[in-house]
Amino acid sequence: MSKLGQQTIAVRGGIDTDTQHGAVVPPIYLSSNYTFKSYDQPREYDYARRGNPTRSQFAQALAELEEGAFGVITSTGLSAITTIIQLLSPQDTLLIPHDCYGGSYRMFDHLARRGLFKLQVVDQNDEDALSAALTHQPKMVWIETPSNPLLRLVDIKSLATKAKSFGAYVVVDNTFLTPILQQPLKLGADIVLHSCTKYINGHSDVVAGAIITKDHQLGVDLDWWANCIGTTGSAFDSYMAMRGLRTLPVRLRQHQESAAKIAEFLQSHPAVEKVNYPGFDSHPQHALALSQQAGFGAMLSFDLVGDIEQSQIFVQEIKLFCLAESLGGVESLVAHPATMTHAGMEESARITAGISNSLMRLSVGLESVEDLVSDLSQSLDAVLASI
């Protein structure tokens, strides 16, 4: 058969593989242990921390979608990261972007302070700072694109080429776009990771993570580490997330279509100062988004006119967007980074980083887009009336 389309791979993961009863949807294997066939004769699976058939099916589907050689399913996105950084030793440097996911930053920072590795933080779009950082030849270069909450992009191919010239591991956190919209392994990355908690599961009812490697042996090594340090994912979560994965391409199409309409609407409203959305010609990296991504995604952020009071009014008035952290579920969400995801940052540093008091972040869900627009409209009108 010719190479399967992503939608086929997503839908068919594990389908029609049950040899015992012919179940169309594969059963969940909840057993924590497996019998030996006989004395000194282990089977493929022996103990569920090390291996589990449900988890393997999910890993296989994700590896195929990313066009990688090996997949490892972990208990959370952060445990995927914990597993990947086992590749680092105390003399090694990890180079990370200054605006990576807050939980990733917190872990890197605290582990580096305890001497597990050296940490360098850089704005990867500042050419001079990046060149200076790369002269230290980091063992691992971490990329997260688009960034949260400002939707800044990093050129994966260009940075991977530079990092490869001295043999660094290139890791891409692909949570925001998923393999449907961006395939970093094809752009030169060695390792991709996901918080499956977000779009991949897509229903805000599972916390899980995944690692996919380009090289088979590197995947085997990380799989060994996941068992060694106990970061592997559960069978039930794998089942749930694979169920979500089946509709990922279809969901993303609608998420993106609605996000594009909402971005246009926000741009036109007088209560909105600026919209951060890579789909606009005016986005500084629109051309990169077109070449590197297969779509613009469904995350966006915008500055309201006014200050912190206006963000409070906006949140009080909005009905169909839940005020909550996380993203990528069927339901629309709004987050206020200044008091939520980035509350730990000092105000001046936060504002210098572009995260103003009135910046709002949206995860556009699958509700009727007309309803979402009319909800945003009434809430923005209230913001305008307050000025």
Ligand SMILES: *Cc1c(COP(=O)(O)O)cnc(C)c1O
């Ligand atoms: C949520 C998230 C993580 C962490 O994943 P968990 O599943 O919450 O542990 C890592 N990176 C990005 C970009 C995320 O959005």
